[in-house]
Amino acid sequence: DTAVSQTPKYLVTQMGNDKSIKCEQNLGHDTMYWYKQDSKKFLKIMFSYNNKELIINETVPNRFSPKSPDKAHLNLHINSLELGDSAVYFCASSLSLAPQAEQYFGPGTRLTVT
């Protein structure tokens, strides 16, 4: 049973397109996150949601719009894709917003923009 799952695993698309990545967790966690890992392997938070409410929006271009239909799901929609958006996007979840709450990551979505 996968704890945090993401679809699709790979996404290849052209510049200017709009695409979505879905994330689901079956851990009963309240908090979910989106991270971006670039070609230099630097992992950086983009957004976090707690009980469907946006908590962190880390100066991400507004072409990126997260949506949380319920606390088990956090989707990421990206408009007008650019070459620089190519990266691996990881979804994660944690029990709560507490600083000591451990985060569990999904398998990642490898996005390539051509």
Place this chain on the structure above:
Amino acid sequence: RKEVEQDPGPFNVPEGATVAFNCTYSNSASQSFFWYRQDCRKEPKLLMSVYSSGNEDGRFTAQLNRASQYISLLIRDSKLSDSATYLCVVNKPGTASKLTFGTGTRLQVTL
């Protein structure tokens, strides 16, 4: 100064060796510290939380030095399967838990 700094390595060690990784963090108000492990083309996975008094989990020992803002990870009796990138992770104090990841230290254990 970077928020979380690690030596990128790679550390190439033979099986059975003991290896130590260090990490420094810039925000003295940080409260939570972790080591994550990331295999090539995989997601980061929590290896262990780091507690003030230091903690051990099998062959892995983590230490925290708040005065020097320094975290370490010691791996004893290295196995081939320990080959991975080890990420030092520190929470950024604020209204919500936000983790800052180091760029990782790559470990390669060889026969």
